[in-house]
Amino acid sequence: MDATSGLLTFMIVFVSTLIIAVISGVIFINKRVPLSYIKIHIGVSALPPLIALIALINIDNSEKLGPFYFDILAWLMAFFVLVIGLIIQRFSMQYLKGDFNYRKYFVLFQLVTSFAAIAWLSDDLRLMTAFWGLTLICLSLLMRLNRKWKVTKAAAKVTSRYFLLSWIALACSVLWLFVITGEWTFSAALTEAHLSMVTGWQYFGLSLLLIIAVIVPAAQWPFQRWLIESVAAPTPVSAIMHAGIVNAGGIMLTRFSPLFHSDFAAFILIIIACISVLIGSGISLVHVDYKRQLVGSTMGQMGFMLIQCALGAYVAAIIHLILHGLFKATLFLRSGSALQHFEVPVRANERMSYFWIISGRILAGVLAIVFWLAEPGEGYRIISALILAWSLSMAWTQLVAFGEGKMGRIIGLIALVIVGVVYFVIHHYFNAWLQNIAISNSHPSLFIIILVAVILVLGSIISTWVAKHQSSKVFAIIYLWLVRLGDAKTKAIERHPNYLKKFLS
Structure with a gap:
């Protein structure tokens, strides 16, 4: 009491x-x-x-x-x-x-x-759906607040349509779940007794609606257009979108995790998420506009978060969305002071740099294997090991291999160790803290795990090959395609803020 x-x-x-x-x-x-x-x-x-x-x-x-x-x-x-x-x-x-x-x-x-x-x-599912809809409405109003600027009005119009599609999919899934179980609450509808009423094709249908409800606000392919065009909005509005709204997919899938049992639905989500990771990474590399780079980064990060959900690693997805939200909010709020340098540093000894790069990749591979062998029974552990190896290899190349002299490499190594320790400490405590939340204990099939691993490895190999053949026709085609994909439509682009010019005149 x-x-x-x-x-x-x-x-x-x-x-x-x-x-x-x-x-x-x-x-x-x-x-x-x-x-x-x-x-x-x-x-x-x-x-x-x-x-x-x-x-x-x-x-x-x-x-x-x-x-x-x-x-x-x-x-x-x-x-x-x-x-x-x-x-x-x-x-x-x-x-x-x-x-x-x-x-x-x-x-x-x-x-x-x-x-x-x-x-x-x-x-209450009705309350959750209603308040999530109000959240999306207010976000659209934030984008179109400056009614005299045609660019933001056009972007808000596109965003509203995408958000409406997402909300309708969520509302349909909630209504369908009520029709099957007769319950309007999470705590009652998602119990084993009520879930036993759900048939195989109903699981797939509900999962498909949830996927649509999730991938739209997460700006996943092919629904990334609204986030690309939203860069015209003021920086604080972009910050609240990237840090707080696009992350909602991880929370939603975690709450509805007992429904997400269909391997075919997980397969669809993984394909969409993997494509989004590759496209988002490409957009962030080819565009020079800082906010568009952040849009590409958000697409990729949300793709990884949805892959975690599809593999049943819901706790990892929650940790990911929190850390990503804080990190992305920081990047947007400091975007005005961001300065990009594109000069390629001159290396005094290319052989030495190559030696350090190979050393970093070997070290990343060894640590990834050790990380996987710590709990080889978990399917998601394989994917985590691959991502860890790739991230560590990239960080080692930038901080250590390309460090300026011995002191530069030492400082880079120290920074890498500190970041790694901080990450593992935060991950450990968050993981222990969130273990008691009510989530599905289902594990993905071996086929799903192998599929994700193959897509990620092939994507890494292809991107490496393309980067090393920048004079090829394939590189030019991919580069121009990513540039076009990351550009907003003409209505959402303005070379000069004409509404300010009219006001001053």
Whole structure:
């Protein structure tokens, strides 16, 4: 009884602070309120994530309370999206100053994160679907806030259509699940007793709808167009999209994991995700615009996250989306100071550099084998080992092999060791912390594991070959195709901000 009353208190306080933060944003819209009020609003907006953090620290097990379901994952996601929103609002205090819609941005930022937090705390499928839809609507409104700029209006129009498709797919899957089980809640509909009512083809159909609902906001092929065109939006809007919204696929698939049993559905998701990884990596390499590079990076990272979900590694996917969200938000918020250098450094001894590159690849391969042999029974461990070997090899090449002199290589090696230790410590504690969340314990078939491994290895081999034959016709075709694929449509591109020119005249 005490635990229930304590949870009820947390919930009341949390919802109350969310409502107060939204009201604070609405008050700021009034032009009679001085601009200095924004500092008070930021202080008020810090209360909901603080309450979510306290609840996250004090939670011991899963509890259902009314239409809400409280476990570590629910509070963690609520805390994560609210903290991201708070950081972006704090950044926007100065960045967006002078914008005609300066006041409106903050209430929409607050609504986006508040609706998303409630969606992930919901046990009721209808409530979750409704609040996720409100999140997408507010995000579209953020993009089209500047109605005098035709570029953002065109981008918002495309985005709204894609989001509507995603939401309809989610709503259809929820309605279909209710028709089969007669339940509207996660905790009841996804129990073994109710899942026994779901037949094989229904599993596939539900999984297919969930895939559509997930890959659209995650900007996966062939639905990446909305994210490519959204680069015209202000940087804080891009930050909240890349850090908090595109990650939603990992949370959604984790919550619906008991339904995701079809090997054929997993096969479809893996093919889409692998294609997205390759396309996203290519876009980030061929485009010189910094925000487009980040778009390509997000496509690739979300592809890896969905591969993790398809292989049943839901905890790894949650860790991935949190770290990616924090990292990508940082990159966007510092994009104004980013400076790219394209000069190729001159190597005094090419043989020595080649020796260090080969050494790094051997070391990466050995560590990957050791990592896999630690738990060879887990299928996902093979894929993790391949990704680890590739990442370590690339990092070694950049930080150690191409280091300037002995001191440069030593510093690069130290940085690599520190990053590796920090990652494994964070991964270990997160993994231990999230083990108690309710997820499916199904393991992918050997065919699915081999398929992912083959695609990733072939993609790496092909990209390496293409990079070494830059004078070939194949390279030119692939390069131009990726450039075109990463470019927005004509309506979403403007060489000069004409709306500002008209305003000044």
